[in-house]
Amino acid sequence: MDKKLEAGQVDLVLGYVGKPPAGFSYAPLMEDGICALVHEDHPLVDQEIAVEDLEQYSVIRHSSWMGSPHFIRDYLESLSANIRVVAKTPNLPIGLQLVKDTCHLLITMEKAARSNTYVQNMKMKTLPVKLPRVKYYAVWPEYWEHNRAHRWFREFIINRFRLKLKEIDRHNAVINDRT
Numbered sequence: 001m002d003k004k005l006e007a008g009q010v011d012l013v014l015g016y017v018g019k020p021p022a023g024f025s026y027a028p029l030m031e032d033g034i035c036a037l038v039h040e041d042h043p044l045v046d047q048e049i050a051v052e053d054l055e056q057y058s059v060i061r062h063s064s065w066m067g068s069p070h071f072i073r074d075y076l077e078s079l080s081a082n083i084r085v086v087a088k089t090p091n092l093p094i095g096l097q098l099v100k101d102t103c104h105l106l107i108t109m110e111k112a113a114r115s116n117t118y119v120q121n122m123k124m125k126t127l128p129v130k131l132p133r134v135k136y137y138a139v140w141p142e143y144w145e146h147n148r149a150h151r152w153f154r155e156f157i158i159n160r161f162r163l164k165l166k167e168i169d170r171h172n173a174v175i176n177d178r179t
Contacts (some may be wrong), residue, residue, distance in 0.1 A: 016139040060107035
């Protein structure tokens with residue numbers, strides 16, 4: 001993506017993971033973490049998940065959320081070589097269908113789990129060991145920094161993104177107050 005930004009083929013990237021290198025301007029968007037989703041009938045629904053559980057129950061890995069699939073892969077590989085990933089899905093609703101009524105664990109990003117209206121009959125679970133935090137940015141080439149049209153464009157997009165995050169947080173707060 002860096003080369004496409006430098007070449008002018010891409011004007012703005014949302015979800016850039018990691019602090020952008022010199023030559024790019026950026027604005028922080030959000031921070032996120034990794035979680036597991038299990039069906040409400042899963043044997044681990046009311047327990048803490050341990051590394052041994054990840055080795056026992058097959059894992060489905062949500063592999064496309066704002067440019068962060070390698071964080072999930074690297075996290076699982078750091079825990080154990082015995083964790084069996086039976087499927088990787090670029091789409092969370094498909095991952096949820098694969099987990100529904102099974103003993104699989106779906107590993108995804110927290111904000112993906114919280115923001116998806118398809119997460120029904122599922123429970124979000126904390127994973128073992130210190131979880132990596134992922135920072136996302138909006139990134140654009142420095143040469144666009146003072147262009148008024150680009151500034152309007154990126155501020156509009158970034159503000160809409162932040163409003164959507166606030167809406168998701170408010171929605172989750174309402175749901176949590178009901179339970």
